[in-house]
Amino acid sequence: MNILGKKVILHDNCLRDGMHAKQHQISLDEMVAIACGLDQAGIPLIEVTHGDGLGGASINYGFPAHSDEEYLRAVVPKMKQAKISALTLPGIGTVDHLKMAVDCGVSCLRVATHCSEADVSGQHLGMSRALGVDTVGFLMMAHMISPEDLLVQAKIMEGEGASTIYCTDSAGYMLPADVTARIGALRAGLRPETGVGFHGHHNMAMGVANSLAAIEAGALRIDGSAAGMGAGAGNTPLEVLVAVLERMGARHGCDLYAIMDVAEDLVLPLMQRPPAHTVRVDRNSLVLGYAGVYSSFLLFAERAAAKYGLQARDILVELGKRKTVGGQEDMIEDVALDLKSAESGWQSNPKPG
């Protein structure tokens, strides 16, 4: 593999995807300190939002320690070179959230849909364009459709105004050949001026390898997270990726030691304080990658397993069988109740009388 001299734009996600691992309980001080560290390390793009994007505050996905607006107003003014992005999922966040984010100084909006449903992004991509910010389409769970079908969806987002399209491996399911095929299809089929990006999860420990495959196949933007803090087994660990890019001679523009220090001195202690969760390839996050299940289901499945006396693995595999997609966190307790009643004849909804 040769990526010598290739330009790579790194996009840190530990303050958005990492919110899943912290059950959205990151303090404003922690958020600002980590963002400033990433900014000083030369990371050009940093995402700050609820784990499920703008407007994600809910029973379904978890209520955050602070609102999206509070986080953004705290972080944006502190940045010296980094641009702050915000994620949104149509169906959860509205265009009003986009206006708020841009008012806070966000300069990149990423509009995420399930990989086959790009045509629900029109309102949000259009608003992002109208607001004059860097507009990105984010196709989630991209392992679920073929490279050809992914290109069809990417073209819909391109037509709605996205200037970069992401292939997003939300389940951490893809192997490098899957990434090569998808990024290759997007690069060959989209307009030359449209950028291509890759967002990985580390559930099969493929985060770095998949990112390299993406760069080789033509991706310009690569997501990662300092210390890998993200949903499931986390995202591509950014400090590791930077070290590998350095060795391979890709142009990334970041300071390796500085990003190592952010990961070790700021993000790791954050992961260790309550609600503590060690982001690693444990058996349940491995099952996410193995069975192709949305990474942020992990902690919900573990809590439901503890509550109903089940194995989180069994809940996750059943969610995979039911072909659930991102955002269906409500099905986790529902599946747990079904598994529980199948196991014991126990009924959750006894008829009164």
Place this chain on the structure above:
Amino acid sequence: MTKLKAAIIGPGNIGTDLLYKMLRSEHVEPLWMVGIDANSAGLKRAAELGIKTTDKGVSGLIDSGGAEQIDLVFDATSAKVHAANYEALKGYGINFIDLTPAAIGAYCIPPVNLAEQVAAGNDNVNMVTCGGQATIPMVAAVNRVQPVSYGEIIATVASLSIGPGTRNNIDEFTRTTAAGIEKVGGATRGKAIIVINPADPPIMMRDTIHCIIDDLPKEDEITASIHSMVAEVQTYVPGYLLKNGPVFEALGDGRYRVSVYMEVTGLGDFLPKYAGNLDIMTAAALRTGELIAERRLAQGAKA
């Protein structure tokens, strides 16, 4: 038995499914199907069923004298078109049942506030959204026992059941449903989430309703209230099923979560059974029309 005469505007999937249901109604007779495309499959289908049709929109209906013949209009077009249709047909003594997100009239969720809407004599009622029809009855069922300080619903629908109208205006779903959770469901604050699932074969519509209440829940009363509300919805949507719950959980701050997991299977009249989200809209709209009809017939309607 005398029936009220109705026009359906919009011969698409929703309008056609509504027509099939209306053909079985004891109180409402479909007289006109109104479209704007001479080649519309929906208009042809209606004509084959012996329904009068026009492809000239509401002005075609008025020019043919149709406006004087009808008592009810079911509008299955779009928010913008509905506003124009209502304007054009005002003054003909017509009751409007609006299936678009226009929401010119008051929100109507039949088992919760239909009787109230009909008694108020409003000439335009709005059917909120599919997600609203499937979930607001549950919010109201909890709220009539103990006040709901926050109601949140997640509607998951099969990709094939969601047309371009909803896809291009996804925010209208979240906004209108959230408003309905508050105004009709009774929650102090409402939030709505829609998730589209492309699984093949298509999934049935799934709806999760979370309510937060601020004191110790009266579990037996809430459970009984939910079961009786489910039975009421089942009178017009037989496939409205309680899959799991109610689940009661302490949130650790003195508040409690009550969660209900529903599945909605359609009747499969014109739309496939998995499109329970569309079926519950057409069934609720017809139910609304029928109650208006009962009342108007009692008062003496147009001959």
